[in-house]
Amino acid sequence: KYLVPRQLEENGLAGQKIAFQKNALKFLIEHYTRESGVRNLEREIASLCRKLARRFAENKKLTRRVTPKLVRELLGVTRFDPEPDEDRDAVGLARGLAWTVYGGEVMPVEASVAKGAGNLSLTGQLGDVMQESARAALFYARANVDLLGIDKNFHQKFDFHVHVPAGATPKDGPSAGITIATALVSALTGRKVARDIAMTGEITLRGNVLPVGGLKEKSLAALRHGIKRIIIPFANIKDLEEIPPEQRRKIKFIPVKHIAEVLEIALLDRRAGARAGKAAKEQGKRRGKKASVRVSVS
8 A cells, every 4th residue: 555656656657557466465575575674575566666667668568467477577586485384284293483583484393203312303503592492392201201191211212303494594592492392292192283283482391381572473474374373372462462453363372371281282182193103113013123113102
């Protein structure tokens, strides 16, 4: 309503009845800009308008409907492409939410378990605070084996690998704590994580979930990826007022105080997980001592 009319006027196209389709603007925002404001967005709109005006001046033909295809044609190769996302429930894959200088992002966290001696590997350019969150999550699992239904000696029998994709991008902060814990427990129990849910929150050694920042930006990122359920720390309820009402109505926010609540919501059928864990364990026995076993339950 503001940026497009202004740029049309500044580039001599006012009154030409040029219409930007909504999906064209969405394509422009997602693939050519990466910022918390609109300065670069206006620059890209201005670039589109100049190229439309140049075409009109050279060919006397004016395109009056701007589509995603035309945006790509005029602006060239896309600068930012969303990370491919899993479209199914999966074991060892949880979706976290991160805040960046460009706004919110959906941050998948992957966890895998294999035979070993209790080593924890962390990859994906994780900063010190995020690594501490992973260690806290693993220790919580060790301290609550009965509650989680996993082998009480799992930390002596297996190695653990936590990876956050987009390895070229440095990542840090405590808000991925419950996401890492969910991915690890999923890998240990064989229970899949629901694909339609994202989460953010710091975790303590006792499993308490602490508040985080950037909830507004994170929530909008979840909406962009079609995620309608978000687990948030109970103490962040007050921050929901910062989210525009139109977007807030589209999301089901689930406030929690403890990681046990997170696991109850995010992990699917416990019985299915137990069956998967038992099957993996028996398969490992058949393959012999050198076989790799992904999950193990008591």
